[in-house]
Amino acid sequence: MDHFRMIFQYFQSNSESVMNGICGLLTLASIKMYTSIDFSCPCLPQYNMAYGLGIMFVPPIALFLCGLILNRQSLVMLEEWSRPQGRRKKDPAVIRYLCSSIMQRAMVAPAAWIIVTLLDGKCLICAFSGSMDPEKFVDFASASPVQVQQLLAKVPCKDEELMRNNTSRKAVSRYLRCWSQALGWSILLILIIAAFLARWLRPCFNQAALLQARHWSNYIDIEQKIFEETCCEHSRLFAHKCILHFFESMRQEVKLHSFSLSREGEGSEGDQALLRGITDQDQVNKLLKMWYYEKPPLDVSKATQR
Amino acid sequence: MDKFRMIFQFLQSNQESFMNGICGIMALASTQIYSAFDFNCPCLPHYNLAYGLGILLVPPFILFLLGFVLNNNISMLAEEWRRPQGQRGKDPAVLRYMFCSMAQRAMIAPVVWVSVTLLDGKCITCAFCTSVPVEILGNASHPSLSQGDMKRVLARIPCKEIYDGQELIANEVAIRYLRCISQALGWCFVLLMTMLAFLVRSLRPCFTQAAFLKSRYWSHYIDIERKLFDETCTEHARSFAKVCIQQFFEGMSTDLVAAHCHLPRKAPEDAGEATEKLLGITDWDTMNMALKSWHRCKPPLHLHTPALPSGNGWAGEGQPPVHRSVPQREMAAYYSWV
Numbered sequence: 010m011d012h013f014r015m016i017f018q019y020f021q022s023n024s025e026s027v028m029n030g031i032c033g034l035l036t037l038a039s040i041k042m043y044t045s046i047d048f049s050c051p052c053l054p055q056y057n058m059a060y061g062l063g064i065m066f067v068p069p070i071a072l073f074l075c076g077l078i079l080n081r082q083s084l085v086m087l088e089e090w091s092r093p094q095g096r097r098k099k100d101p102a103v104i105r106y107l108c109s110s111i112m113q114r115a116m117v118a119p120a121a122w123i124i125v126t127l128l129d130g131k132c133l134i135c136a137f138s139g140s141m142d143p144e145k146f147v148d149f150a151s152a153s154p155v156q157v158q159q160l161l162a163k164v165p166c167k168d169e170e171l172m173r174n175n176t177s178r179k180a181v182s183r184y185l186r187c188w189s190q191a192l193g194w195s196i197l198l199i200l201i202i203a204a205f206l207a208r209w210l211r212p213c214f215n216q217a218a219l220l221q222a223r224h225w226s227n228y229i230d231i232e233q234k235i236f237e238e239t240c241c242e243h244s245r246l247f248a249h250k251c252i253l254h255f256f257e258s259m260r261q262e263v264k265l266h267s268f269s270l271s272r273e274g275e276g277s278e279g280d281q282a283l284l285r286g287i288t289d290q291d292q293v294n295k296l297l298k299m300w301y302y303e304k305p306p307l308d309v310s311k312a313t314q315r
Numbered sequence: 316m317d318k319f320r321m322i323f324q325f326l327q328s329n330q331e332s333f334m335n336g337i338c339g340i341m342a343l344a345s346t347q348i349y350s351a352f353d354f355n356c357p358c359l360p361h362y363n364l365a366y367g368l369g370i371l372l373v374p375p376f377i378l379f380l381l382g383f384v385l386n387n388n389i390s391m392l393a394e395e396w397r398r399p400q401g402q403r404g405k406d407p408a409v410l411r412y413m414f415c416s417m418a419q420r421a422m423i424a425p426v427v428w429v430s431v432t433l434l435d436g437k438c439i440t441c442a443f444c445t446s447v448p449v450e451i452l453g454n455a456s457h458p459s460l461s462q463g464d465m466k467r468v469l470a471r472i473p474c475k476e477i478y479d480g481q482e483l484i485a486n487e488v489a490i491r492y493l494r495c496i497s498q499a500l501g502w503c504f505v506l507l508m509t510m511l512a513f514l515v516r517s518l519r520p521c522f523t524q525a526a527f528l529k530s531r532y533w534s535h536y537i538d539i540e541r542k543l544f545d546e547t548c549t550e551h552a553r554s555f556a557k558v559c560i561q562q563f564f565e566g567m568s569t570d571l572v573a574a575h576c577h578l579p580r581k582a583p584e585d586a587g588e589a590t591e592k593l594l595g596i597t598d599w600d601t602m603n604m605a606l607k608s609w610h611r612c613k614p615p616l617h618l619h620t621p622a623l624p625s626g627n628g629w630a631g632e633g634q635p636p637v638h639r640s641v642p643q644r645e646m647a648a649y650y651s652w653v
Binding site: 056060088247248252285287289297 | 434435488494498499503506509512521539616617
């Protein structure tokens with residue numbers, strides 16, 4: 010439990026860690042979504058390419074937008090970008106730093122989807138089976154052009170009767186899957202090399218400016234959090250004073266309107282203070298009704314001056 | 316347990332985090348409900364469309380309403396909207412902010428349901444199987460059927476066991492076609508929703524940030540004020556009840572002494588707290604009478620101050636005079652956070 014608590018506190022304390030956590034969760038969610046959605050190629054000549062490329066590119070766009078939405082820093086960056094200058098100068102380096110860090114995190118889940126799609130191979134087979142050269146495959150070379158298109162379009166569907174044991178279908182499928190996996194691994198390699206170079210070479214270029222930008226972007230983030238917490242604290246105190254003031258004014262009214270019962274007794278200061286002068290069913294009902302029908306004004310200056 | 320308590324505390328400390336948590340749970344619940352639900356297409360010409368579209372559209376509506384119901388702030392919004400103005404002005408911007416934030420959270424579970432339904436494909440397959448383009452997908456060599464017969468045959472596409480139109484149009488071809496259309500619709504819907512959410516979230520800081528901060532502060536204020544008022548009323552009710560019951564017991568013991576001519580209860584100096592707490596009721600009959608009186612004739616909700624002398628004898632009503640010799644009771648202090 011202690012271990013868990015430490016991890017939890019570590020994640021909470023550092024906003025960047027929270028963002029990394031969300032980024033990781035989104036990546037896992039994208040992989041889970043890919044495996045759980047039942048991919049079914051239409052196996053029709055005009056539809057295959059649209060479906061295959063759609064499945065490969067539309068979900069990454071949605072995941073990228075999700076990554077931007079879920080990242081708290083994007084709001085911080087937009088606020089900093091659109092605020093009037095006022096008495097605090099705006100530093101474009103900070104905004105650029107925030108922007109690049111947000112984009113990097115948001116790109117992880119879409120990249121994961123594309124790579125998983127390519128390594129699995131079904132999308133590419135669906136999209137490009139109609140573009141294969143029929144001459145290279147025995148069964149397709151002998152068919153008429155119209156038929157060839159139909160046959161090639163049916164390659165991704167293994168359980169079609171025509172295609173079930175067709176060796177040419179298997180050949181096309183293997184060929185396209187091989188290309189797809191090669192592409193997938195190459196993209197993965199390129200991305201990892203790019204990330205490695207970026208991290209390795211970054212300290213060589215302008216490290217001081219980077220440290221400054223990072224410091225001030227953290228600062229803006231923390232400042233906004235603390236401002237929100239202070240506002241919450243303030244509204245709690247405000248509400249407390251307002252309610253006490255309300256009860257006091259009810260007590261004054263009770264004193265004015267009742268004739269004999271509200272003298273302060275010498276032994277009962279404690280009780281009276283706790284009950285705030287409201288000792289009757291009618292008085293309580295009146296208090297509750299007043300609370301609804303006539304809420305007190307949002308002005309505690311008299312209460313604070315007491 | 317410690318883990319859950321910590322997560323619970325974290326979620327509760329921030330009101331918005333708590334609402335986000337409920338929202339996430341409802342989204343997960345909607346995917347679970349969908350996977351647990353046993354989809355049964357009727358495979359009849361006119362019923363398919365109604366069933367398919369019903370499953371697609373009715374549960375999201377229910378989930379949307381549930382999202383509002385589970386949100387604590389809905390009663391707060393209604394109260395703020397309906398209250399008379401009194402001495403405090405009403406700000407429509409605050410009401411709009413509260414409604415918008417609740418509606419946004421309530422929309423997530425329905426959107427998840429519709430997306431999952433479309434991506435799965437069964438609903439659209441069921442609803443639109445009679446509209447499959449037979450000329451394109453079907454076997455051209457098959458003799459044509461009448462409209463009604465064709466619809467009847469096509470309606471059975473989702474039910475593979477009873478499908479009898481294999482010569483007209485292959486079952487797998489039709490299902491693949493419909494599922495492809497359904498998934499395309501699903502992904503377009505997901506893209507549209509994420510784009511909308513992105514625009515809403517990113518345009519707000521650029522245009523209305525100051526007004527937004529104001530509305531957010533005052534809506535949090537209203538929430539906190541309501542909670543603090545409830546807490547204050549609860550504490551008042553506790554003190555009221557304590558004093559009322561204490562006065563009842565004191566009244567009982569005084570009147571029993573007067574009525575039954577028992578020896579007046581002496582409070583010996585070495586009696587101790589236990590004897591004080593007995594409040595003068597020290598035998599079986601007296602206790603039974605106290606209990607009976609509590610049931611038959613509860614005291615009125617009207618506390619008397621101790622300084623008021625009242626010469627009334629007890630006549631079964633609960634207007635007890637207070638012993639002058641009653642030592643001051645220590646009430647539990649509840650000003651802990653004042």
